Amino acid sequence: xxxxxxxFEEICKVLRRILVSxxxxxxxxxxxxxxQTILPDPVKGVEVEMGTQAGLEAWVQDFRPRALAAGVPAxxxxxxxxxxxxxxxxxxxxxxxxxxxxxxxxxxxxAVSEDRVALxxxxxxxxxxxxxxIEAEYGVEKEVxxxxxxxxxxxxxxxxxxxxxxxxxTLAYEGRRGAFFEAELIAALKIVDGGHVxxxxxxxxxxxxxxxxxxxxxxxxxxxxxxxxxxxxxxxDPADALASTANYLRHxxxxxxxxxxFEVKLPEGFDxxxxxERVVKPVAEWQAMGVRTASGGDLPDPGPGSSLLxxxxxxxxxxxxxxxxxxxxxxxxxxxxxxxxxLADRIKGGPAIAGTWPRELRALTxxxxxELQGLLGRAGFDPGGxxxxxxxxxxxxxxxxxKARGLIPDGYPSLEVLGLLR
Ligand code: CA
Numbered sequence: 001x002x003x004x005x006x007x008f009e010e011i012c013k014v015l016r017r018i019l020v021s022x023x024x025x026x027x028x029x030x031x032x033x034x035x036q037t038i039l040p041d042p043v044k045g046v047e048v049e050m051g052t053q054a055g056l057e058a059w060v061q062d063f064r065p066r067a068l069a070a071g072v073p074a075x076x077x078x079x080x081x082x083x084x085x086x087x088x089x090x091x092x093x094x095x096x097x098x099x100x101x102x103x104x105x106x107x108x109x110x111a112v113s114e115d116r117v118a119l120x121x122x123x124x125x126x127x128x129x130x131x132x133x134i135e136a137e138y139g140v141e142k143e144v145x146x147x148x149x150x151x152x153x154x155x156x157x158x159x160x161x162x163x164x165x166x167x168x169x170t171l172a173y174e175g176r177r178g179a180f181f182e183a184e185l186i187a188a189l190k191i192v193d194g195g196h197v198x199x200x201x202x203x204x205x206x207x208x209x210x211x212x213x214x215x216x217x218x219x220x221x222x223x224x225x226x227x228x229x230x231x232x233x234x235x236x237d238p239a240d241a242l243a244s245t246a247n248y249l250r251h252x253x254x255x256x257x258x259x260x261x262f263e264v265k266l267p268e269g270f271d272x273x274x275x276x277e278r279v280v281k282p283v284a285e286w287q288a289m290g291v292r293t294a295s296g297g298d299l300p301d302p303g304p305g306s307s308l309l310x311x312x313x314x315x316x317x318x319x320x321x322x323x324x325x326x327x328x329x330x331x332x333x334x335x336x337x338x339x340x341x342x343l344a345d346r347i348k349g350g351p352a353i354a355g356t357w358p359r360e361l362r363a364l365t366x367x368x369x370x371e372l373q374g375l376l377g378r379a380g381f382d383p384g385g386x387x388x389x390x391x392x393x394x395x396x397x398x399x400x401x402x403k404a405r406g407l408i409p410d411g412y413p414s415l416e417v418l419g420l421l422r
Pocket of ligand 1: 223224225226227228229230231232240
């Protein structure tokens with residue numbers, strides 16, 4: 001869900017997003033923005049003492065003056081927080097999120113399954129007038145808004161059924177990133193205070209509604225598109241939620257009519273050191289290097305872009321453009337961004353990804369990622385930290401190591417690379 005200004009590392013990305021299969025999004029809690037903010041530090045231990053209901057209730061009393069000072073009316077606070085329950089499962093999810101690791105191809109199999117594409121086409125037909133009005137007002141294509149809806153809640157089907165106030169209070173009380181969740185809880189109480197929501201349920205991390213907004217994103221970006229005076233992202237009518245999503249994307253710079261990216265074919269002998277978001281070139285340069293569309297044609301020219309190989313040199317390749325970075329504001333995982341973009345393309349009638357994936361590879365476990373970083377550092381390739389996150393520095397270190405060993409420097413953290421480092 002939307003959320004956050006924070007940027008995440010690619011891994012987290014991959015991890016989290018992972019879940020988005022129908023229903024999973026919710027479980028995962030990320031539907032979007034939130035996820036990024038809630039990713040736990042993957043390396044820190046998991047053996048922390050668990051809170052209790054009594055502890056939560058004491059915390060609520062301690063929290064009360066801060067909420068009131070932040071503008072939550074006392075009556076609202078007392079009524080809304082009465083009976084809020086400590087939820088140990090929320091804490092567990094928060095701590096263990098990184099155990100869920102998927103490769104991009106496994107992720108995309110669910111995120112852009114034929115079912116989700118077909119349901120997306122149906123959802124778009126059913127809501128065409130609404131989505132067209134949203135497109136006209138916010139400049140975000142209807143297929144893109146539909147794709148976010150599709151990944152975040154399976155087009156409104158799985159919006160999450162955990163009490164948002166309980167989840168946020170549990171996470172705020174529990175301590176890890178407590179300040180972040182306390183701020184979210186205050187925003188949630190303002191939603192309640194304004195009477196915007198009837199049934200306030202969502203994911204374990206407090207993202208909720210059709211497009212899984214965090215409360216702070218609701219504050220900043222939610223709109224009352226149906227004009228009933230409420231910014232209601234939770235009811236059966238998705239109008240406010242979908243318009244809010246478009247508003248969010250517009251705010252972050254969505255360029256109407258421009259692609260997020262598209263699949264390409266790389267030539268023999270391609271310089272794989274160029275495959276990073278950090279290298280941006282005019283399309284004419286990519287074309288001159290021999291890059292072509294997936295079907296072998298000349299490249300269209302939407303302006304400067306980068307090449308991206310989310311599954312390494314043996315997987316599908318993409319050129320990506322500024323709208324890619326806009327979707328990234330929803331969720332930083334490359335897999336998620338490609339999932340949204342590709343689902344939108346499919347809903348629009350575009351083809352499936354043509355390239356194959358190295359499906360025999362499995363994702364590295366958290367322990368293996370940490371080991372990989374440690375070994376890279378010892379071998380003289382600075383991974384930028386040993387935290388299990390495959391961020392830009394770790395990927396650059398993998399590339400440098402691959403190059404030194406005479407391998408294709410695609411930066412993909414495979415078991416093979418780990419084996420060579422050992
Ligand atoms: Ca409304």
